[in-house]
Amino acid sequence: MKANVTGCSVEEAMRLLGGRWRLLLVSYLVDGPKRFSELRRDVPGISQRSLTLDLRALEEAGLVKRTVHPTAPVRVEYALTADGERLKPVVKVMMDFGLWLKQKSQA
Template sequence: MRELGGADVYLRNCASRNVLSLLSNKWLCLVVGVLSQGPARFGELRRRLDGITQKMLTQTLREMERAGLVDRRVYPTTPPRVEYSLTALGAEVEALMGSIRLWSEEHMDEIASARAAYDERASRAVEPL
């Protein structure tokens, strides 16, 4: 596509690399999964995403909002109630991330076995032929 003036993710200065970098964030993938089930408040997201820190969740949500993947809605209550939901663009990303999550869950045992076999081979002393 480079010859046609389009995107080429393999070029270091191509803007599509920024998109790829955004989508490769594991927390983004997991936030998208939770929000695919409907709008959620910050506390709900934090409870559902075991292991995420408040700081990381805040950064992830801001980045997603900035990229147009998440809509942040503030309700005029005391204290203010904030809800996050996927935008149409975020819903498209959910289709991709959902496939990745499913593949990960379906193949986690195979990956674990392959890693264990590799580690076993790597731990053995090198024997001369």
């Protein structure tokens, strides 16, 4: 990941959550654990590679936990960690802002 150039806390957050998919993936995990295939269906525009890389980055940051269930076939679930739960207010604000933008564009 790139280094924080300005030292700004907003830049630090955007360094991790910026990009097209990461905060969206977090928003789908707010309701509870999801399997990889469920996330892929929820975000149809994301490639398998991007989904894998973004989930790994969120896991490495300690925001998402990956659990492998030893079944046949193997079942892998992703869920927010306690630190990831701290993003719920951010997701809420983004949802509210997105709804406002939709309403504004329809007016």
